[in-house]
Amino acid sequence: MKYYLKLGFILFIITAIASGVLAYLNTLTQPVIEENQRVAQEKARKEVLPSAVTFEEVTGKLTYHIGKDAEENVVGYTFVASLYGYSGDVKTMVGVNTDLVVEKIKVISQAETPGLGANCEKPEFQSQFSGKQKVEMKVDKDGGTIVSLTGATITTRTIANSIKTAMDKLDISANESAEETE
């Protein structure tokens, strides 16, 4: 009995030391990780709405950012559209102008099949979303105009649908904020 208590005690010491070291390292890396994510989001926002200089966060049904130019005029909105794709959530940063026409999109995180769905990160694919409205978010296989990635219709459809769903939510909140300013 005593022997087994000793074994347990040794394991306890090992795990205690290990968790102490890890906890300390976590306090060092956590702020860097959070800062990285913030910078990455900021960069993605700038990329999808290049005309905006500052961004203002609005929380509601869908958290989005109002993009303003140097003269404080609203030039558009950015938001993250997210839906489950073929093997994980596909997150897309979307920039729309004040008429809710897509300026640019950028896939910011995905875990789709390499070589097929993962090609959604390519600029050639993402650029076809530019200039499209909510009603045009339809894949060619469903009678729309968005050309699917080879062998990855599900991924393409996911992105189109996620933008459409997010825009549905944005539409309402955008009107609300417009009313408030009137």
Next chain:
Amino acid sequence: MTLLKEFTKGFIKENPVFVMALGLCPTLAVTSSVENAIGMGLAATFVLVFSNIFISLIKNLIPSKIRIPAYIVVIASFVTIVDMVMHAYFPAIHKSLGLFIPLIVVNCIILGRAEAFASKNNVLRSILDGLGMGLGFTLALVVIGGIREVLGAGQFLGYNLFPETFQPMLVAILAPGAFIVMGLLMGLMNLSKKK
């Protein structure tokens, strides 16, 4: 065995992937591109070297009955360190390796070397063993990843190798391609040994 041999045995003679057939799960999963292969290989090498050092240092303090959980704690700690440091300073690689970093914990190469080597040898030999095995693992990943990326995506390290008209062999980059390429390479290794 000389120190040099302790280091070089991991490359060909006792290559963890092709000869000992260890750590095949990450091998199959991350070799869809050379970049991932290098990232995974170096992360595993780091964990392997440091867990070997630690286990070799504390081998006399740990009763043999609880050695496996003790090794796992040591290995898991280093994996968590790699995970956090990579996430903070190399977010791009961390993003593409994703789930496979935490899974280094259960990579049997690392526990295998801890049990079979570090727990019986001194620190210097354990470092060399860990370094050799880790780099041998990296080499295997890069070879498989290189073949799969060139055939399956027409790229090497993300650079296009062929003109636009090249139609890549998609199967090479999908899961079956990993099995086929690894099987062929293992076969070649065995063939060359027989001669």
